[in-house]
Amino acid sequence: MNNNYQVLARKYRPHTFKELVGQVHTVKTLINALDANSLHHGFLFTGTRGVGKTTIARIFAKSINCESGVSSIPCGKCSTCIEIDSGQSVDLIELDAASHTGVDNMRDILENAQYMPTKNRYKIYLIDEVHMLSKSSFNALLKTLEEPPEHIKFLLATTDPGKLPITVLSRCLQFNLQKLTDKEILGQLKYIMKAESLDYEEDALSQIASFGEGSMRDALSLLDQSISYGKGSVLVKDIKAMLGLVSHDDIIELATHLFDQEPQKVIKFIRKLSHRGDNLTNALHDLSSLFHTISIAKTISSDTIDKRITKLSSQISNQDLQIFYQMSINGTKDMPLAPSEQIGLEMTLLRMLAFRSDSAPVN
Numbered sequence: 001m002n003n004n005y006q007v008l009a010r011k012y013r014p015h016t017f018k019e020l021v022g023q024v025h026t027v028k029t030l031i032n033a034l035d036a037n038s039l040h041h042g043f044l045f046t047g048t049r050g051v052g053k054t055t056i057a058r059i060f061a062k063s064i065n066c067e068s069g070v071s072s073i074p075c076g077k078c079s080t081c082i083e084i085d086s087g088q089s090v091d092l093i094e095l096d097a098a099s100h101t102g103v104d105n106m107r108d109i110l111e112n113a114q115y116m117p118t119k120n121r122y123k124i125y126l127i128d129e130v131h132m133l134s135k136s137s138f139n140a141l142l143k144t145l146e147e148p149p150e151h152i153k154f155l156l157a158t159t160d161p162g163k164l165p166i167t168v169l170s171r172c173l174q175f176n177l178q179k180l181t182d183k184e185i186l187g188q189l190k191y192i193m194k195a196e197s198l199d200y201e202e203d204a205l206s207q208i209a210s211f212g213e214g215s216m217r218d219a220l221s222l223l224d225q226s227i228s229y230g231k232g233s234v235l236v237k238d239i240k241a242m243l244g245l246v247s248h249d250d251i252i253e254l255a256t257h258l259f260d261q262e263p264q265k266v267i268k269f270i271r272k273l274s275h276r277g278d279n280l281t282n283a284l285h286d287l288s289s290l291f292h293t294i295s296i297a298k299t300i301s302s303d304t305i306d307k308r309i310t311k312l313s314s315q316i317s318n319q320d321l322q323i324f325y326q327m328s329i330n331g332t333k334d335m336p337l338a339p340s341e342q343i344g345l346e347m348t349l350l351r352m353l354a355f356r357s358d359s360a361p362v363n
């Protein structure tokens with residue numbers, strides 16, 4: 001890595017619909033509309049953070065303002081395409097309502113919509129987190145949306161469409177972007193690691209992908225962190241240390257003490273994890289996952305099941321597994337309210353021990 005290290009999310013931001021990961025349905029609809037040049041004046045992209053709302057909006061902006069004509073494949077070479085990619089297009093007005101709420105000049109900017117574009121075919125307003133616009137800005141937006149001049153396109157993005165007035169919703173084509181799957185994120189992480197010629201373990205990238213919880217942006221910033229932590233390589237042991245993840249073996253050991261009904265060992269073990277600085281909220285999350293694995297092992301027999309899982313599954317009834325699972329999920333929910341992570345985890349596991357319905361497994 002050199003000194004001009006550029007964050008991965010920016011360096012690998014997709015510049016064409018083809019490079020975009022996921023959002024197949026939205027992209028297909030947009031491509032069809034662009035290639036038929038039948039364009040609505042208002043588009044609303046909804047979805048959680050880091051799923052590609054503004055990225056799609058920027059590609060769309062290039063598609064309609066590219067100097068070689070409206071199409072789903074902007075040239076990427078004309079001055080307009082280059083200006084949009086570098087955030088310097090005069091006719092693409094990007095506003096972030098989250099950081100400008102109540103600022104009067106946003107209303108002025110929206111009221112200027114009636115003026116013609118400076119250089120391009122369309123004057124495009126890309127408004128992120130549009131639900132956070134101030135009331136006066138909303139009114140200015142609505143006024144234009146109600147009778148949009150030919151030269152105007154609105155690209156609105158929000159994580160919270162429920163907060164948008166129906167008057168805005170009804171005047172826009174709405175696209176609900178999905179969270180990305182772990183597989184989609186993993187594919188992009190691998191692509192980037194190869195492009196950067198950096199070493200990685202596939203399991204480490206899988207862990208990062210799953211930690212992203214559907215957000216490419218979050219996964220990429222975690223990848224940035226782990227590349228710098230691992231001095232250029234991404235390894236499982238580094239990810240675990242960096243995130244304070246509890247190893248699978250430790251989760252199995254914790255479950256073993258729990259199923260053996262050994263409260264002292266359970267507490268001692270939790271304190272060991274806590275002393276080591278492990279992430280105990282995550283440990284509880286992984287324990288819920290283990291209860292699910294054991295339940296499935298009891299339901300569907302298979303030769304490929306880990307022997308330790310088979311042993312654990314013989315020690316507990318389906319009924320208790322259900323109760324433990326429910327308690328671990330509730331314990332995770334309550335974790336932010338617990339005086340500390342350690343107390344939260346200890347009380348959750350003690351609750352499981354207190355409420356276990358039987359000592360011998362009944363199937």
Ligand SMILES: [Zn+2]
Pocket residue numbers: 065066067068074075076077078079080081
């Ligand atoms: Zn172009």
